[in-house]
Amino acid sequence: MILRGPWKAESQRAYFAKALIELGRERPDLVVIGADTTHSLKTADFGKEYPGRLYNLGIAEQNMMGVAAGFAAAGKLPFACTYSVFGTAHVYNIIRQSIAYPKLNVKICCSHAGLTVGADGATHQMNEDITLMRALPNMAVVVPADGPETYKAAKAAATHAGPLYMRFSRMDFPTVTEAHDPFVLGQASLVREGSDVTIVANGIMVSRALQAAEALAKSGLEARVLNLHTVKPLDAAALEAAARETGAIVAAEEHTIMGGLGSAVAEAVSELYPVPVARLGVRDRFGESGEGEKLLDKYGLSAVQLIKAAHDVVARKAK
């Protein structure tokens, strides 16, 4: 694929583990909880560094979320870390009642989100987590684009007051951000300037949005690319500005189109400054086994499909 960028692929989990270890030093109140997933998420490294502050509670995620709530109620800063299907859907009402309702300071950090779980297939490809977590009052939702941003998001999560959900991938993601790039929870990052159309993306779709934008530039369309790493609280101002200044929006996410980033964008834009919007995401279906990048392409999330969607929304602009 000629559109593929020159980025190196890196593990978000490795960056996450690095952030946790640094946080462990800065925050003696921080504890990490895992569910037979501590080596996979590399939280075991935290346990080696800080014996007694890592709790591997086995394949018992309901209990895990309750324990996290208890730690937070006792003044600790618990990071509950597992795979996204187990850390959200499997335990939704535990999170709802024991964490979100009392607004406890629990950070739910989940790997293995989305289609890029790959070969493990649909049971593990959690494409509905953002919808679920976004619907919970008090819950912040963060989807970092790559390794460095995962590191920054973990650091920011520790200073955020209240429950927060953060999802990242099993697959190495192209590193599109740099260590010195600013990261502010709740503020979309402008990663490419443009005035003809805006592509709003998060997670791995930021890299694909950038690829698409380069191709669009060659055909005369300058696409703005917004990295909406925080789906909640939503940066409505950045979306309204994008609608006003570029007149058309494409939203792209490695997630169902129902209730995630695309929905959040469409909800905000339709209320604040209606312009044509196209949403790219998994279209109301389960995934399947396969290689991550190829699954993204098959499920409608290729740069080519982004380019087509951008042309479509531009064509729909009011003349």
Added chain:
Amino acid sequence: MEAAEAERIRTLEETARLLRRHVLEMTHAADSGHAGGSLSAADLITALYFHELRIDPKRPQWEDRDRFILSKGHACPVLYAALAERGFFPTEELLTLRQIGSRLQGHPELGTTPGVEACAGAEGQGLSVGIGMALAARLDHKPHRIWVMLGDGENDSGQVWEAAMCAAHYKLDNLIAVVDRNGIQQEGRTEEIMRLEPLSEKWKAFGWHVIEINGHDFGQILEAFSEAKATKGRPTVIIAKTIKGKGVSFMEGVVKFHGTAPTDEELARALKELGGPAP
């Protein structure tokens, strides 16, 4: 000494009678709420709040306080009554139960009601929260204890057993569970809906020290508390056999009063039976 002990128990019985009166008046005023499971737990709650727990109503957030989690959150009328009588908030507020704007929500809400330590309502969650608190206390070398009351029907829930396994794994002897074994859940007798027995053996198999008592006998209750506190290296569960609706003859053992408030006439009869001034 024996006279002092008898006097202590007599005082606790009087307090329990007062809490039961509150429960009936509160659920009657709200025209909803769970009277039966509040009455079955009334003696245990009384023993906890008026004898056992190291708490300070003037400092609800005191770091070293004992924690009590009512995992069977639907019995919150009796918890609210205890908290009010202990001075966490005015007793006049009790009659606002379940009203719009009230601090006394239909199920316990952490952060809203002074003295409430966890949100509860969906069954099965409180023991896990207690484990988090107990692990935190251990990390900080704090001597306070975490008490969690479960309903018996709640033992149907898988999360309870996840938590039971976990607490034993971590040898949490600062965590004490109390099961209000009143034998009735929302739709009928526990043994008919989902058999729990042999319940003690289940908890034992999960690694807990088990004490079985009559949950309406203050002598047994206080003795069980002492034994639980003296047990080291594993968590303790007190399985307290109780009577749903205890204290009001026409409510005792009646499934309907799991989630039904007394009518005007039932309230008058109940208060008369319990003794004390007419409403």
